[in-house]
Amino acid sequence: QSALTQPPSASGSPGQSVTISCTGTSSDVGGYNHVSWFQQHPGKAPKLIISEVIKRPSGVPDRFSGSKSGNTASLTVSGLQAEDEADYYCSSKADDNILLFGGGTKLTVL
Amino acid sequence: QVQLVQSGAEVKMPGASVKVSCETSGYSFNNYDINWVRQGTGQGLEWLGWMNPYSGATNYGQKFQGRVIMTSDPSKGTAYMELSSLRSEDTAVYFCARFPRHYLSTLDYWGQGTLVTVSP
Numbered sequence: 001q002s003a004l005t006q007p008p009s010a011s012g013s014p015g016q017s018v019t020i021s022c023t024g025t026s027s028d029v030g031g032y033n034h035v036s037w038f039q040q041h042p043g044k045a046p047k048l049i050i051s052e053v054i055k056r057p058s059g060v061p062d063r064f065s066g067s068k069s070g071n072t073a074s075l076t077v078s079g080l081q082a083e084d085e086a087d088y089y090c091s092s093k094a095d096d097n098i099l100l101f102g103g104g105t106k107l108t109v110l
Numbered sequence: 111q112v113q114l115v116q117s118g119a120e121v122k123m124p125g126a127s128v129k130v131s132c133e134t135s136g137y138s139f140n141n142y143d144i145n146w147v148r149q150g151t152g153q154g155l156e157w158l159g160w161m162n163p164y165s166g167a168t169n170y171g172q173k174f175q176g177r178v179i180m181t182s183d184p185s186k187g188t189a190y191m192e193l194s195s196l197r198s199e200d201t202a203v204y205f206c207a208r209f210p211r212h213y214l215s216t217l218d219y220w221g222q223g224t225l226v227t228v229s230p
Contacts, residue, residue: 003154034213034214034215034216035215036215036216036217038155038217045205045220045221045222045223046147046155046205046207046217046220047220048216048217048218051213051215051216051218052213052215052216057218089154089155091155091157091215091217092215093214093215096169097169097214098157098169098171098172098214099145099157099160099214099215100157101147101154101155101156101157102154103154104154104155
């Protein structure tokens with residue numbers, strides 16, 4: 001039951017695009033289309049921004065998009081804005097019906 | 111509107127137990143399951159387990175098996191998470207979050223978090 005692997009940090013200038021990866025195995029990310037992404041600002045609860053790999057909940061800007069290839073899922077933030085600066089976490093359903101999280105990525109808007 | 115409101119901060123001695131509540135409203139309690147997640151200071155998210163408030167079924171993370179119990183009171187729309195044999199490394203903010211049944215990673219609404227501090 002190892003955590004999913006995310007880069008600890010990512011950055012981009014306003015208006016640019018940035019992609020954050022989330023790597024697992026065939027027992028989790030690669031085996032299920034149950035990958036989600038969460039945005040967390042300091043002192044706040046996480047907020048769901050992508051579910052089931054590619055679905056955006058109501059109210060989430062379309063600047064946020066998700067994808068998956070093999071055992072790696074990705075979150076792309078296009079047209080970076082200052083308010084996108086936050087921590088981002090991926091999660092995936094895994095074998096034995098458990099949930100795994102990535103270690104988190106701190107996104108800095110330069 | 112959907113709300114999950116958690117109980118207040120707790121300070122516990124090592125070896126003690128803590129029980130955190132998660133009072134829900136704005137949706138049908140029995141139609142969604144509840145995940146419990148924690149976050150140490152400056153740390154990432156860690157999954158403790160999930161429960162089905164309707165059937166009482168649970169699934170705990172391997173790390174917490176034997177120390178965690180998740181229950182619910184459907185009449186109050188409230189879920190509970192009890193963690194025993196507390197140690198300093200259990201100091202964290204504990205969150206409840208609902209998810210649509212069978213969509214384990216879709217944690218669409220979260221509680222505000224409960225800080226549990228374990229200190230002698």
